[in-house]
Amino acid sequence: MKLNFSKMHGLGNDFMVIDGVRQTVALSHQQIAQLGHRQFGIGFDQLLLVEASTTPGIDFRYRIFNCDGSEVEQCGNGSRCFARFVVEQGLTDKTEIAVETAKGVIYPRLELDGNVTVNMGTPRFAPEDIPFIAPNEAMIDPLIVDGQVYDISVVSMGNPHAVQVVESVDTAPVALHGALIENHPRFPQKVNAGFMQILSRNEIRLRVFERAAGETLACGTGACAAVVAGIRRGLLDATVIVHTRGGDLTISWAGDTHPVLMTGPAVTVFAGTIEV
Numbered sequence: 001m002k003l004n005f006s007k008m009h010g011l012g013n014d015f016m017v018i019d020g021v022r023q024t025v026a027l028s029h030q031q032i033a034q035l036g037h038r039q040f041g042i043g044f045d046q047l048l049l050v051e052a053s054t055t056p057g058i059d060f061r062y063r064i065f066n067c068d069g070s071e072v073e074q075c076g077n078g079s080r081c082f083a084r085f086v087v088e089q090g091l092t093d094k095t096e097i098a099v100e101t102a103k104g105v106i107y108p109r110l111e112l113d114g115n116v117t118v119n120m121g122t123p124r125f126a127p128e129d130i131p132f133i134a135p136n137e138a139m140i141d142p143l144i145v146d147g148q149v150y151d152i153s154v155v156s157m158g159n160p161h162a163v164q165v166v167e168s169v170d171t172a173p174v175a176l177h178g179a180l181i182e183n184h185p186r187f188p189q190k191v192n193a194g195f196m197q198i199l200s201r202n203e204i205r206l207r208v209f210e211r212a213a214g215e216t217l218a219c220g221t222g223a224c225a226a227v228v229a230g231i232r233r234g235l236l237d238a239t240v241i242v243h244t245r246g247g248d249l250t251i252s253w254a255g256d257t258h259p260v261l262m263t264g265p266a267v268t269v270f271a272g273t274i275e276v
């Protein structure tokens with residue numbers, strides 16, 4: 001099967017983006033993992049598959065696969081690249097689109113300054129929505145990791161996140177504890193582990209050890225989850241600049257059932273064709 005694709009990134013979180021509207025795409029999880037391999041394949045954090053939607057009022061379907069081949073519910077940096085891709089490829093002439101994902105509809109909008117703003121939907125906190133094994137919903141939950149107790153906040157942006165506040169993201173044990181949190185038995189479907197350093201009520205630094213992908217240079221849903229967790233803890237105001245290792249995102253949330261808004265870049269690195 002010959003596949004045309006684009007290699008893209010959102011702040012260094014990189015993707016293989018495939019048009020599944022004008023191409024017939026049938027990839028096994030194993031084939032996706034092979035494509036995702038940094039040496040033996042194309043190499044990416046996630047593969048994004050663009051599909052047509054038959055749902056009235058919805059423009060596209062958005063399927064997301066981690067580099068190990070596992071399919072997941074949401075990808076924030078990927079949603080910005082998705083929007084740029086469908087416009088660049090001539091799949092739509094709209095600049096604001098409705099995209100259905102495994103967990104709800106998101107609304108990316110291409111801005112005149114080249115950035116992309118995405119309505120990422122409403123965050124969820126109930127243990128069953130994460131999923132997280134806990135007696136009840138709590139803003140902060142003590143998670144025992146490597147014999148230490150970490151105060152985490154669990155947030156679903158469609159995909160699961162466990163966020164903690166650290167003194168410094170430079171010295172936080174992201175690799176070691178990120179992997180232990182990702183695979184902690186209280187997260188039946190594993191989890192993305194966020195390490196947030198508060199600089200002010202409107203500015204944080206963030207590193208995320210992503211489920212299945214390890215630490216990435218940026219994580220869009222992780223940035224959303226971190227800001228939501230910080231606002232709920234009374235540490236952040238409604239609009240926050242999130243400094244990731246790959247660059248900056250602007251995240252806004254008015255609380256309660258309001259959606260989380262994320263603004264940032266989306267870059268096409270190259271287009272290619274591959275025989276799978």
Ligand SMILES: N[C@H](CCC[C@H](N)C(=O)O)C(=O)O
Nearest residue numbers: 075076077159211219220221
């Ligand atoms: N690793 C994540 C999916 C990608 C999320 C991230 N790349 C983003 O920008 O939100 C998960 O397994 O839930």
